[in-house]
Amino acid sequence: MKTRTRIVVTTAAVLVAAGAFAGTLALAGGPPPTAGPGGTIMPRGGQRDGGCLGVPGVVDPSGTLTEVQRTALAANAEEEKLAHDLYTAFADRYDLPIFDRIAAAETTHLDAVRTLMTRYGITDPTANQAPGHFATPAVQATYDQLLAEGTGSQDAALKVGRTVETADISLLRKSLDGLTAPDAQRVYGHLLTASQHHLAAFDR
Template sequence: MKRTFKMILLVFGLATAMLANPIAVFAAPAEPLDESETSRLLFIREEEKLARDVYLTLAESYDTQIFDNISASEQNHMDAILKLLNRYGLADPALQGIGEFSVLEISDLYTSLIERGVISEAEAFLVGGYIEEFDILDLWHAMEETDEAQLDKVYANLCEGSYSHLVAFVGLYEKLSATDYEPQIMTDEEFERALEEASKLD
């Protein structure tokens, strides 16, 4: 599954030219984003929609409040990224329907995560952890790749939310399963870094 996300990001990058048509919403930035920044920003918009849509769908299967709560948070993340797209004159790649995506590989991933998440509540919590791990890793990479203060600020804020989400899913999984959560995408070092960052938010 680690390779899956890398391949999705590659494919999404190739589609950037088709998705990034200028639109006049806000004044143009002093300096336009480079190709890497543009591709990453567009992908993060789809990525946040993936998270929101998965949580909304899983909320229909379980009474646990976390899926409703975090799906609302992911909507806020989507809104923050949309403001950046408007700021930089980029067309929104996100489709309106739940589970509908402009990149086939993301659509397929949504399907596979839902199929996994409906197996059991514990598995649904693992799906949540999986999504948050990837969100954090991608946001870390995005911050490393940009020197745009506006992007960096929003990405950092999204990271804080994802740290909290990850900790919540880890705690619920461990409580329900009585087993330790093992990182699914992150290395052990990256996982510990995420937990440490989360602890700073308390």
């Protein structure tokens, strides 16, 4: 069993919409990251500049989000944290580099979603939530169930990874439906491509 530094994921409050991600999951068959300023998780190799938002120094214009789109953004934040926390737990248990690599990627994804939430004044449901802890009960129950499944064996953990990424792809596609805000479109587009790559990696 490997020893890793645990990370506390920071940022605020409960949003019921994240339960939609839990429902989707139920249907879907190196050195550790370090804490940056304010407790923000940082990927291996130092701080990233929110590359999921696009080219560094180039900021897409903001748009308008409906209430449904605002709650979907918060749900995506909890999903990114759930994926990160699961993969970190599996990286501690199994000597498989894929979990380390994808957990590191999830930190940059969460940073990108947080940037959007800050920009649109949306309360972040992952604030002050320790690893493995979630504000939304449905997401907490989903995490607990997937963690239990993945601790059974290495193959079971890889299966959980496929389940998470499949659900993530479904949630992101739904989040993109009807979305017109350029900055949110770019972030979701990058996250969707990344999740497709993650799913392919778990399949291999």
